[in-house]
């Protein structure tokens with residue numbers, strides 16, 4: 081292994097050899113500040129030299145436990161062997177021809193795999209893009225052409241991207257939307273099922289009825305092209321809707337000719353213990369958006385769905401220069417093969433069992449932890465003023481910072497900035513996950 085080589089061969093350890101960030105990181109950071117736009121943030125300005133398994137190693141030699149996976153992307157681990165091999169072979173063969181110009185088999189193979197892996201045994205087709213937002217934009221295009229309708233319905237606390245249309249679909253203003261308007265029209269927001277924040281207990285079907293009433297009264301069912309929902313809210317706080325909510329909403333969509341789009345960009349590709357989170361509710365979406373974990377770190381996104389809907393678009397109506405780049409497709413085939421060979425769905429379920437048990441024990445000792453929730457390796461704790469649901473964003477940030485300083489990389493999220501989310505690579509060894517939870521427990525008990 082060269083000194084710069086990442087992958088699973090890296091020592092799977094937490095190792096702090098300098099202050100965090102270290103001197104080399106600080107030097108690079110000074111250069112960054114002179115030349116990188118201030119609007120591009122970084123959670124922790126440690127500059128990475130290599131990564132693999134469950135660790136990220138910075139330029140100062142610190143080895144950090146990775147509970148972020150680059151925001152739910154490196155589920156198979158950084159520089160996963162099958163991804164590296166596929167990418168190496170492909171990049172040496174050809175890097176780009178544009179599938180709209182001179183196509184190639186890798187694109188077709190990825191579409192075959194996603195058509196087989198997404199929920200439902202109906203005929204499916206796919207189209208490949210680069211980013212999640214691009215996939216969401218194209219899912220809306222497809223739904224609008226298929227239905228001949230304009231309206232797009234999204235839910236409270238949703239996140240769908242940073243383009244003009246996806247900003248309109250995203251709920252949280254700061255930092256995603258402030259100052260960037262005007263936003264695309266014909267986007268309507270309905271209540272989401274958010275069990276921890278419901279003013280009174282409500283079942284999934286009752287929450288769905290609340291959502292549907294808003295759609296019917298404020299939009300009109302016959303005007304709706306699609307409802308777009310994350311089966312587990314991502315940036316909005318890792319919110320798992322009450323049982324039956326997704327089923328009731330998707331059934332309403334079917335009954336009213338509305339396309340049900342599951343945005344599985346963060347919750348898909350084994351992250352929640354199934355290939356797609358919709359499966360936990362036996363929901364079969366009409367269209368699914370996919371990105372993040374699908375290609376092990378290379379930029380690839382997709383819309384996958386009912387063939388009759390995907391084919392509603394006129395020839396040439398879908399595309400883009402880099403969509404389904406051959407190197408990204410090779411990475412995806414390697415990542416999917418890894419997910420299958422290592423049964424990373426089972427691994428995600430095991431991670432869920434470990435994390436929820438430890439976090440519930442911690443919550444019993446720390447009442448500032450108001451909720452422990454999530455599915456698979458998409459787990460979160462919501463931080464509140466003890467005994468209330470009043471968000472405590474400051475404490476949330478302090479916990480995250482404390483963990484960063486102890487060599488554990490983790491992220492926050494949530495509309496109120498008071499959710500700590502845990503997104504370990506699914507290949508993270510048990511001892512490292514246990515150590516990360518030990519650090520979290522030490523930091524939390526030291527602060528509350």
Ligand SMILES: Cc1ncc(COP(=O)(O)O)c(CNCCCC(=O)O)c1O
Nearest residue numbers: 211212213239240241310314343345346
């Ligand atoms: C459900 C869901 N849909 C769509 C997207 C958008 O995917 P892109 O690949 O970032 O465009 C996401 C991306 N989430 C992380 C965004 C991070 C940030 O930009 O600050 C998502 O989670």
